[in-house]
Amino acid sequence: MAEIRAEEVRIPRWAREAIARHEEIIVVNHDRPAFVILNPQDHAASRSTARGRPLAEALDLLATGALPDPAFGADMQTVLEAVGPTPEPWAPS
Numbered sequence: 001m002a003e004i005r006a007e008e009v010r011i012p013r014w015a016r017e018a019i020a021r022h023e024e025i026i027v028v029n030h031d032r033p034a035f036v037i038l039n040p041q042d043h044a045a046s047r048s049t050a051r052g053r054p055l056a057e058a059l060d061l062l063a064t065g066a067l068p069d070p071a072f073g074a075d076m077q078t079v080l081e082a083v084g085p086t087p088e089p090w091a092p093s
Contacts, residue, residue, distance in 0.1 A: 019037060019038065020039070022038075022042055024036055029057045
């Protein structure tokens with residue numbers, strides 16, 4: 001990501017206030033959108049790839065969850081036998 005120093009850019013007070021309120025500011029050039037200025041907190045949230053629960057919380061939920069049925073493996077084997085051969089993973093299509 002590229003950066004520009006704040007003293008190299010003049011942003012009007014009303015725009016700084018809008019950014020502080022988490023509003024996006026669209027900078028136009030020749031009546032076309034050229035840039036979007038947004039609050040750094042909003043930018044970090046939009047780039048985050050994490051969705052849902054934090055990993056530690058998800059692991060805690062899994063650790064406290066119900067254990068699998070002891071016959072689960074046998075049931076899955078029965079299903080696989082009923083379905084027949086399955087394609088190899090990553091096989092060319």
